[in-house]
Amino acid sequence: MREIQASQITDVIERLCIEANTVLPEDMKQAIRTCRACEDGDIARGVLDNIIENYQIAEKECVPICQDTGMACVFLEIGQDVHISGGDLTEAVNEGVRRGYDKGYLRKSVVKDPVRRGNTGDNTPAMLYTEIVPGEQIKITVGPKGFGSENMSAIRMFKPSAGLQGIKDFILETVETAGPNPCPPMVVGVGIGGTFDKAALLAKKALMRPVDSENPDPYYADLEKEMLQKINELGIGPQGFGGKTTAVGLNIETMPTHIAGMPCAINISCHVTRHKTEVL
């Protein structure tokens, strides 16, 4: 049994909130640069040049890449041989978010109540997911999620008879509806299977995967490639002004589901798809 202090978790979350919001992950930078090289239109190229200049400024000056510094989505994979002591885990995570968003000059974008509104003033609570895994470490991932793209996400409970075609059509329909709103070039996270809630979580987890990674199952790896290509044939382009690059990546995550169903969730993200991981 290994003992980890709750305060250590707070410290890591604080740091990850700031780093994730100011330094774009290398896989995203590479994907954007690759797309820039492929575009031939003046407007599309100009937009991608500005997007590149923007993440360079943010990293150099340690300022947020985007003003929507998001809700703090926090994933903890907790080894079952770890004992967390010295405080409440959820509060330790929220304290890390509170400090990170304060010290990093990040925007506080959370309201207390979905209908009655009112800013919480410190960007808490975090959207916290915990998972118990073998081992004696804690893997901490912070993925700040902006809502311009979150708002364009969708979920559908398919009949199994809809089959693969139903999912393909749903992905294209969702991206088409999103159009210029989620700040394309976007990243598309797809979750298929499980229950209503699990499908949505799978879609979110798909966005935490590197944008150039592949599903380990060749069937879904091929589907990822096919759907990314089809999305980029829509012509929406960078910022929706027309062009080749509508999405820089599409990741699919799946799990078993019920004999009667085929849930499919699509979580849309923007060209500032951020996440940062550290292991304690």
Next chain:
Amino acid sequence: MERHITLPLTEEVARSLHAGDSVYLTGEIYTSRDAGHKRMCEALARGEELPFDPKDATIYYVGPTPAKPGQVIGSAGPTTSGRMDAYAPTMMSVGARGMIGKGARLPEVVDAMKKYGGVYFGAIGGAGALLAKCIKKAELVAYEDLQSEALRRLYVEDMPLVVIIDSEGRNLYEEGRAAYLQSHKTQE
């Protein structure tokens, strides 16, 4: 076409702009988004004055990050404009003319733009660090309790924008995409 425009935005200048024009704005603009627009439209409904003069004004749909010491403003890119669609026609009816944001607008907004001579400019969504560079002054005007959503007056210099929807209702999202798809088809 590239245009350098000094604010306020007169109806004559607004009506001379066309979808796809590259525009550099210089002058005073106001920041407002969901909560601020709701408050302003409620004030107008009660017959009250707005906290700023809306005549020929340009409103930037933005909720910036807090300024670090030494900064004028934090990162300040556009938010999704569609959430202001419920309020934009009312704002134009009292004189506001320019809107800066990103994303699609409803036909009601476009109709109001045609009627009043409004322009919808796009700034690059997600480029908040870059856009902050053209903001030279920022001051609080009202609604401080709304924090990042407070009403602020900004002075911008050569703010890089593109006309997404013009006062005739032409739309770069539709035209730009159609042009790309057409050229792509021709190449094949």
